[in-house]
Amino acid sequence: MFVYADNAATTAMSSAAAAAMLPAMQTLYGNPSSLHQKGREANMALLGARETVARCLNAGPQEIYFTGCGTEADNWAITEGARLGAEAGKKHIISDTIEHHAVLHTLKKLEKQGFEVTYLPVHENGVVRLEELEAAVRPDTCLVTIMFCNNEIGTLQPVREIGALCRQKGILFHTDAVQAIGHVPVDVQKDNIDMLSLSGHKFHAPKGVGALYCKKGIRLKNFIEGGAQERGRRGGTEAIPAILAMAAALEESCAHLDENMAKVTAMRDRLIEGLSRIPNSRCNGDPDHKAPGIVSFCFEGVEGESLLLRLDLAGICASSGSACTSGSLDPSHVLLALGLPHEIAHGSLRLSLCEYNTMEEVDYILEQVPEVVRTLRQMSPVWLHMLEHMDDPYQ
Numbered sequence: 552m553f554v555y556a557d558n559a560a561t562t563a564m565s566s567a568a569a570a571a572m573l574p575a576m577q578t579l580y581g582n583p584s585s586l587h588q589k590g591r592e593a594n595m596a597l598l599g600a601r602e603t604v605a606r607c608l609n610a611g612p613q614e615i616y617f618t619g620c621g622t623e624a625d626n627w628a629i630t631e632g633a634r635l636g637a638e639a640g641k642k643h644i645i646s647d648t649i650e651h652h653a654v655l656h657t658l659k660k661l662e663k664q665g666f667e668v669t670y671l672p673v674h675e676n677g678v679v680r681l682e683e684l685e686a687a688v689r690p691d692t693c694l695v696t697i698m699f700c701n702n703e704i705g706t707l708q709p710v711r712e713i714g715a716l717c718r719q720k721g722i723l724f725h726t727d728a729v730q731a732i733g734h735v736p737v738d739v740q741k742d743n744i745d746m747l748s749l750s751g752h753k754f755h756a757p758k759g760v761g762a763l764y765c766k767k768g769i770r771l772k773n774f775i776e777g778g779a780q781e782r783g784r785r786g787g788t789e790a791i792p793a794i795l796a797m798a799a800a801l802e803e804s805c806a807h808l809d810e811n812m813a814k815v816t817a818m819r820d821r822l823i824e825g826l827s828r829i830p831n832s833r834c835n836g837d838p839d840h841k842a843p844g845i846v847s848f849c850f851e852g853v854e855g856e857s858l859l860l861r862l863d864l865a866g867i868c869a870s871s872g873s874a875c876t877s878g879s880l881d882p883s884h885v886l887l888a889l890g891l892p893h894e895i896a897h898g899s900l901r902l903s904l905c906e907y908n909t910m911e912e913v914d915y916i917l918e919q920v921p922e923v924v925r926t927l928r929q930m931s932p933v934w935l936h937m938l939e940h941m942d943d944p945y946q
């Protein structure tokens with residue numbers, strides 16, 4: 552059996568996205584800035600895609616800026632939020648310890664430029680506390696950036712309440728919603744969001760396209776210098792086929808959000824229940840504030856990379872934490888932020904599902920993972936050492 556359970560790293564393109572993209576690649580080749588008919592045709596398609604994306608977020612089309620990826624949207628929003636703050640003499644930013652590196656590394660850059668950043672703790676359940684956010688606010692706080700849904704452990708942050716607090720204090724609020732868009736309801740108005748990042752390839756659109764929502768009235772300046780595209784804010788000829796595919800994928804995800812959430816949640820819950828039966832295992836992240844598709848586990852005495860390799864041999868595509876950190880031997884900053892010791896954080900497994908997965912696949916995962924964990928433990932010096940201090944749970 553083959554099971555793709557790494558949807559938080561990237562998703563397969565949907566038929567709707569491909570159906571929008573393929574003809575666009577061959578027929579809509581005009582440059583939307585050109586005045587002739589081919590240009591106008593491409594421009595019309597672009598306008599339509601912008602309207603679709605806006606509608607799915609409950610935003611206005613003039614509040615949507617297409618970007619090359621989610622990372623670019625994060626960089627742009629945070630850099631601009633900081634610049635606007637500095638203009639008003641405010642150079643303090645609030646974030647948290649489990650953000651994606653697109654956010655964390657942008658904040659590091661700003662710290663080098665003289666901004667001060669408070670990183671809120673997320674505690675054992677992976678969720679920021681509102682009272683701690685409120686306590687961290689200072690007269691010079693200009694920006695709060697807190698992700699909607701974490702990509703490694705799937706925890707959802709109390710975005711609406713965070714947004715309300717920021718509104719009340721007059722602070723800009725940005726959220727990295729890359730793992731939320733297309734997977735859970737997001738409404739920029741109800742959720743009190745000023746700026747939001749999204750990425751197409753996390754909801755069945757192709758790689759290489761994303762968007763930034765920026766609320767009307769925020770004096771966003773361009774991040775990439777160039778032509779007059781995106782109302783002069785983001786130069787570069789628009790990637791029409793990818794943008795159309797993203798709009799089609801988003802429209803489809805939003806139209807089927809409730810049924811997809813119900814289906815994926817049922818699979819996730821079965822997965823969590825089954826994996827929890829493995830001795831000395833731990834499910835990471837607050838089960839009550841969790842995205843439908845993301846499951847994160849740690850298995851004591853098991854090394855995450857070996858687990859992944861063995862699962863790959865069994866036909867299961869999973870990951871240890873985020874795809875971006877694999878290749879480095881450091882344990883995930885997210886798992887460490889939950890207070891897990893290094894040796895436990897090393898034995899992590901992330902399985903991320905989407906509506907294309909099936910219960911049969913979940914059952915196959917539940918056959919394979921316990922076997923692989925058991926085999927690896929039999930070969931693990933760490934596990935054998937642990938057995939000297941506890942009763943063997945496999946006996």
Ligand SMILES: *Cc1c(COP(=O)(O)O)cnc(C)c1O
Nearest residue numbers: 620621622651653702729730750
């Ligand atoms: C994938 C991801 C990103 C980066 O998006 P790209 O389009 O791959 O640049 C940013 N934030 C989160 C939470 C992600 O999961």
